[in-house]
Every structure is written in structure tokens, then in C-alpha cells.
Amino acid sequence: MPQAEESSLDPGATETTGRIPGNRGIWVGIACIFVEFAVLFTVYFVARAHFPEAFQTGAERLSRLAGTIITLVMISSSFCVAASVITIRAGKRRLSLYWLIGSLILALGYPLAKYFEIDWNLAHGIDAQAGVFVGAYYYLTLNHLVHASWGILGMLWVLTRHLTGAYSTEDYGGLEALASYWHATDIIWLVIFPFFYVLA
Numbered sequence: 001m002p003q004a005e006e007s008s009l010d011p012g013a014t015e016t017t018g019r020i021p022g023n024r025g026i027w028v029g030i031a032c033i034f035v036e037f038a039v040l041f042t043v044y045f046v047a048r049a050h051f052p053e054a055f056q057t058g059a060e061r062l063s064r065l066a067g068t069i070i071t072l073v074m075i076s077s078s079f080c081v082a083a084s085v086i087t088i089r090a091g092k093r094r095l096s097l098y099w100l101i102g103s104l105i106l107a108l109g110y111p112l113a114k115y116f117e118i119d120w121n122l123a124h125g126i127d128a129q130a131g132v133f134v135g136a137y138y139y140l141t142l143n144h145l146v147h148a149s150w151g152i153l154g155m156l157w158v159l160t161r162h163l164t165g166a167y168s169t170e171d172y173g174g175l176e177a178l179a180s181y182w183h184a185t186d187i188i189w190l191v192i193f194p195f196f197y198v199l200a
Contacts (some may be wrong), residue, residue: 018200021177031180039193040140041138041195051132054133058137059133062121062137062196066120067193067197069109070189071189071193073106074148074186077103077182078182079108080099081099081183082179084179085176089169091138091169093167100175109151114141141196144185151182154181155178156184158174164175
């Protein structure tokens, strides 16, 4: 009992217990994204069950280099945005800004790499008419690109606020919400990558 009373009187203990990173709104959005992609992955498995040969040969036609570059870009960008949150918590505002700028630069490499990948695909006859595997590939990867683009716009907004001094050691919820969203898009890509570029 004395220990329980002591912890209940400690404000620091109540702040850290059960704390949600970012805010509840961003987690509602993340939950919706996970549900959306769960449905899309279900469609993927249904299509794969009905057209096994198309999925066995489909991955061989794609550029694994492009998929690997996008994977590295996403992981590196997620690392940088996590470092930005950690450094703002430590009161290192300038360093947090640098990490966030680095995360944005890396994140911009995703749509750039996707542009060159699609250009390469079209040059090799990999278009929406190339079969069920390619159709599923375009639908899931371009859908993911849309969500990642929202994340990039979010980075621009958070960076603007960070530059104006909106975040501090005591208040960094917006930066943390951005990091949570970007990690979610990263996780989804880490599922998409093997489904299309490796395991198909």
C-alpha cells in the first residue's frame, strides 16, 4: 500500500503510464490505414490462390533494385524522424530539426524512385494490362504511395512548425504524431516489398 500511495502522488508516474505517442486522432487514422491494407492484402491472397502461376512468375519481371531502394529509403527516413523525436525530448532543438530535414529529404526519394520504377516498367511492357499480378502490384504500391505522399506533406507542415519554434522538450506531440504515421507507412511497405518483389 505505501508503494501504491507513493506512485499515485508522483506526477511523473501518472504522465508516463499509459501515454499514447502523438495524439488519439493520428492513431484513429493509422488504424483505418491498417484496416484498409488488411482488406487489400486479403484480395492479394485471394488473387494469388486463383492465379498461382501469374504470381510465381510476376516478381521476376519487376525491378528488385527499385524495390530495395524504396525499402532502404523508407527505413532510413523512419530512423531519422525517430531521431528527431528523441533529440527534441532531450532539448536539442537544432539537432531535432536537422534529423527532420534529413527524414524529409530521404522521404522525397520514395516518389522519385517510384517514378523511375514505373518508367522502367512501362518500357518493359509492365503496365496495367499485363495480368492480375501486375494489376495487384500497381494497386497496392500506388495506394501506398498516396499514403506516403500524405506523410510527406505532413513532414512539410511539421517542419514549418518546428522552424517557428512550435516544439519543445515539453510539447512535441505534433512531431511525435508525424513519426507514428510515418512508421505505420514504413511497416506496410515492409509487408508489400516481399509480397511483390521477393515471395511472389
